[in-house]
Amino acid sequence: EIVMTQSPATLSVSPGERATLSCRSSQSVSSNLAWYQQKPGQAPRLLIYGASTRATGIPASFSGSGSGTEFTLTISSLQSEDFAVYYCQQYNNWPPAFGQGTKVEIK
């Protein structure tokens, strides 16, 4: 089974600053990588699929990159509504696997 590792566990960022989140897979997942955002008390929301394609309605401030085993989610200018937990998920191999999450908090 593929293991997904996210770093850092917690990222402290000031509003308006850029946030860069990392996700690594234990073996290549090609570009079959998704990112989700989860706010407290809410369900996860799909942000990115195919490593870099924004889901419907997701603002351009969110961007994804990478392939193989190394992936990045960048939030270009953090807004108050962007403070949340972010998860990556590989869907290249069965079973689907999530990272442990990165919490983006207000600095």
Added chain:
Amino acid sequence: EVMLVESGGGLVKPGGSLRLSCVASGLSFSTYSMNWVRQAPGKGLEWVSSISSSRRYIYYADSVKGRFTISRDNAKNSLYLQMDGLSVEDTALYFCARDLTGSGYFDPWGQGTLVTVSS
């Protein structure tokens, strides 16, 4: 708008059973693979089970294999998860989620139903 609404969670003793339901609206339910994903309190996401649109393909996480059974009723736009032999480790918020393209990523998700296993 696509909506998924879960129900059936609750408090159950170890060894007990529970049946979760997820009702879908705003989509052609019968054309999508569906999934259950869970989240233990304060923890991350764990995929639990998947069922294809025609019910031909069914998969389970090793942690629930042999204890949980996924099913669906396309006529009722409904997804189910029969959970038997529950243990405290199964305590979690259970989400149903659509496999958007059949590729294995999920959108949207329901709000979840809480399962608590405790004596």
